[in-house]
Amino acid sequence: MPRTHVSCTVNGDEVDFLSSDETSLLNALRDELGLTGVKEGCGTGDCGACTILVDGKVNCACLMFAPEAEGSSILTVEGIAQGDQLHPVQQTFLEGAALQCGVCTPGFLVAAKALLDENSDPTETEIRYALAGNLCRCTGYDKIIRAVQEAAVQVNGASK
C-alpha cells in the first residue's frame, strides 16, 4: 500500500505522520493523530461533522486525501480553546444546551468559530447560511443558532 510522509501544523503543533495515499485526512486525523473530535457523519461532504479549518478556511476533512495536508495549517475542534479557557462558542453551546448526542457539535463549533473570525456581528440569516453545510439530526437548529448569536455578543464584548 503506497504511503506518503506528511508534514503539517495541527492545532499549532508541527506534526509528521505516515499516511496511506488514498485515505482521507479525516481518517488520518483520527487514526494517526488521535484527534477523534473530528467526526465522520456521511463521508461525502453533506453533513459537516468533519469540519476543520485548513489555512483558516472551513473544509470537510472527509473530502481531502491525507497527503493534501502537506505544508498546511490545520485547526480541529481540539484546538479552538485557549488552554482551559473555552472558546465563546464552546461556552454558549454548553450554556444553551445546543447539543444532544454531540456528533455534529465539533463541526458546528469549528464552522461557527470560522464565521465569527470573519464576521463578528453576523445576522441570523448570515449564521444560517454559514452553517448550511452542517447538519444536526437531534438538537434542532434554533438552539444552535441562538448559541452562535450569544457567542457573537461575547466576542464583540471582548473586542470593545
Added chain:
Amino acid sequence: MAQYVTDFMRYAAPTTTDEAVELLQSDPDARVFAGATDLIPQIRAGRPEPSLLVDLKRIERLVAVSHNNGTWTVGAATPTSALTANPEFSAAFPGLSEASGLIGSDQIQNRSSWGGNLCNASPAADSVPALVVNDARAVIAGASGERTADVADIVTGPGETSLNDGEFIIEFLLDDPPAGSSDAYLRLIPRTEMDIAVVGAAVQLSMDGDSVASAKVALGAVAPTVVRVPDAEAALVGSTLDDDALAAAAAAASAACNPIDDKRGTIQYRRQVAGVLTKRAVQIAAQRAKGAN
C-alpha cells in the same frame, strides 16, 4: 470504513503542467482532481477506481486568477470561494459569480472548482450554463501540447467529455463583457441551500438603449448536457423586452428542454420552470446591462 475501496491508489502533486502530463501518460488509470468534492464520493461509491491520483492544485497556473488586456484567465482548480470573494471578477460577471457561489456549502466552496464542475459532466452543474453564455474557453494540456476549446464543446453527455485520454484543463479564458452587457443565473432547488438544480437558467444580454442587441440563453439540468436556446435568443434580439418577447423566450426555453422525471421534478414541471426562470434571468441581466451602460 477505515479506507477507501482500493488499497492501490497512489497520490502525486506535480508542480508543473509538463509533470502532470507525464504522470498521466505513465498510467492509463490516473485521474486528475482539484477539490475532490465529486471524486471522493464517487470513489467511495466504487467508481472510478483510479490507480494514481493527480492533485492539480500545486501547479501555479491551475490556481491563478488574472485580468490582462481585456481577458480574464482563471485557473481550472481555483476554489469557487476565491472567485465570489473577488469584487472585480464578480462585478464583471455577476451571474457567473453567483452561479459559482451556489455550489454546495462554505466547506464545499473552499474546494469546488470550475474544472471539476465542468469535467464531472453532471447535467446540473451550476457554473456551466453561466460559463457557456459568457463564451468561456478552456485551455487544455495534453501530450501534444496545449489546445483551446469552447466550454460549450467539452461535455458530450452525463459523465462524458470530449477530452482525450491524458488531457486536462489548465485554465479558463473569458473576454471582458462589452459595454452595456451583463449576465444572470437562476436555479430552482427544493430547499434553500445544499441541493442539486431542478433547472438552472443562464442569460447574457447586450443592450442598445432599451432594446436587446444580442442575447445568449443556456439551460442546465433539463437535458443530458447544458443546452443553448437559439429560439429564445432570437425572440429577445431587437425587442424591448416587452411581454410578448418575454413570453416567446419563455416558451422557447420550455420547448428546448429534454428533461428526465425524478424525485426533484417531473418533466412537465421542469419545462414550466425553465420558462419562468429564463424570463426572470432575462429581466435581471437586462437591468444589470442597463446599469453598465
